[in-house]
Amino acid sequence: MAKFILIAVFMVVLIANFTSSEVAASSGVVVGSSNPKEEGNKLAMVQEEEDMDGGFSSLDGMLQWAIGHSDPGVLKERSEVTQRMSPEELNKRQTELKELMEKLKMPSDAQLMLIAVNDLNNSSLPLEYHLRALEELLVLVEHIDNAIDLQKLGGFTVLIRILNHSEPEIRTATAWVLGKASQNNPIVQKQVLELGALTMLMKMMKSHTTEEAVKALFAISALIRSNVNGQSLFYQEAGDMMLQEVLSNSNLDIRLHKKSLFLIADLAESQLENENTAEVSFFSNRLLLKAIVDSMASSDLDLTEKALYAIKNILLLRSTEVQLFKDFCKLNEVLERTRQQLNDHREEYAMDVESLRKEVNLTFLQKLNKVKETLI
Numbered sequence: 001m002a003k004f005i006l007i008a009v010f011m012v013v014l015i016a017n018f019t020s021s022e023v024a025a026s027s028g029v030v031v032g033s034s035n036p037k038e039e040g041n042k043l044a045m046v047q048e049e050e051d052m053d054g055g056f057s058s059l060d061g062m063l064q065w066a067i068g069h070s071d072p073g074v075l076k077e078r079s080e081v082t083q084r085m086s087p088e089e090l091n092k093r094q095t096e097l098k099e100l101m102e103k104l105k106m107p108s109d110a111q112l113m114l115i116a117v118n119d120l121n122n123s124s125l126p127l128e129y130h131l132r133a134l135e136e137l138l139v140l141v142e143h144i145d146n147a148i149d150l151q152k153l154g155g156f157t158v159l160i161r162i163l164n165h166s167e168p169e170i171r172t173a174t175a176w177v178l179g180k181a182s183q184n185n186p187i188v189q190k191q192v193l194e195l196g197a198l199t200m201l202m203k204m205m206k207s208h209t210t211e212e213a214v215k216a217l218f219a220i221s222a223l224i225r226s227n228v229n230g231q232s233l234f235y236q237e238a239g240d241m242m243l244q245e246v247l248s249n250s251n252l253d254i255r256l257h258k259k260s261l262f263l264i265a266d267l268a269e270s271q272l273e274n275e276n277t278a279e280v281s282f283f284s285n286r287l288l289l290k291a292i293v294d295s296m297a298s299s300d301l302d303l304t305e306k307a308l309y310a311i312k313n314i315l316l317l318r319s320t321e322v323q324l325f326k327d328f329c330k331l332n333e334v335l336e337r338t339r340q341q342l343n344d345h346r347e348e349y350a351m352d353v354e355s356l357r358k359e360v361n362l363t364f365l366q367k368l369n370k371v372k373e374t375l376i
């Protein structure tokens, strides 16, 4: 507790002196990092993710979280004192505090995670505490070592329990943390899968709030990416129908469409690498294939590109029935329509997408010819 008071006071002092961007750029003093040099990067990455997915401002969140763990009376008194100080006094005080903190040592990431997990595990605490704890974990699990430590602390059992929370906001943030922790981390993927998260996340895709569905899909992708067991489970749980429903619903947020296409391209690529193993009916679901083809003719170039990638990878699979693409999905016509649409775009990016479109057309024609040859 004493450490938290100190951290919080120190942060108040810092923030009194610098703009928050300078704090973010200059210091390893912000809560939560055992490696000061990486703090700037970490925040930058959070920013990037926010741009993509929408979300909360982490520095502010961490500050409030730290303050939440300290004595409000003492804090207020201290911050009033600092406001009365001259700049010289303030500087001196900062140096003193910095030295003191170095002597006392910052709480380690593992300690911070333990506090966060305990807060999450205590259902009598108010919602805000749970949200803060999740925000803190979101930053901490970015480090692969922390994600593994979180597993050792029993953190994932608690996280998966609250993935069932009655508040959508909590479920959303929890899915985000689970996704972050699972990214490129087979150990975490394995545990989170074993705890049954995939089924729960797939149910969350039916949520009425866009953010919840977006974060759930983010977590699903992170959980099964390059993970053969996760992928089999996803196929067993009718992942093809889930993605088909998303792609066929034009009322849904475009981010969900993009993430779905990205996931499909990724799954097909994974299938290409292991094509001698089990054949997957996923890629012969005609409604899914049609939904993918139809999303190509979008006015959003990025979406068009993602659809083209997915189709290209699926066409490369030996087991793919190309006739289905021709007769049922009308790939020819949609490719032609997309060609005209791309013609109207002026950006250079449209030319890149057009060359990908041509490549898909060629792959398609070659595959059709091969089928004809074997028939003769």
Ligand SMILES: *[C@@H]1O[C@H](CO)[C@@H](O)[C@H](O)[C@H]1NC(C)=O
Binding pocket: 122, 123, 124, 125
């Ligand atoms: C849960 O939080 C409440 C309120 O802060 C506290 O009184 C209680 O001791 C906590 N329970 C556990 C098991 O930590």
Ligand SMILES: *[C@@H]1O[C@H](CO)[C@@H](O)[C@H](O)[C@H]1NC(C)=O
Binding pocket: 117, 118, 121, 153, 154, 155, 158
């Ligand atoms: C969560 O709380 C329960 C009791 O309410 C306890 O048995 C369990 O060990 C706690 N889990 C963690 C990870 O702290």
Ligand SMILES: *[C@@H]1O[C@H](CO)[C@@H](O)[C@H](O)[C@H]1NC(C)=O
Binding pocket: 160, 161, 164
């Ligand atoms: C989630 O809630 C449902 C219904 O309340 C319950 O049946 C299920 O066991 C819960 N799952 C977890 C992991 O807590």
Ligand SMILES: *[C@@H]1O[C@H](CO)[C@@H](O)[C@H](O)[C@H]1NC(C)=O
Binding pocket: 332, 335, 336, 339, 358, 361, 362, 365
């Ligand atoms: C596909 O490629 C063939 C052969 O180059 C060409 O004749 C045809 O017009 C192309 N179709 C589309 C839709 O781009």
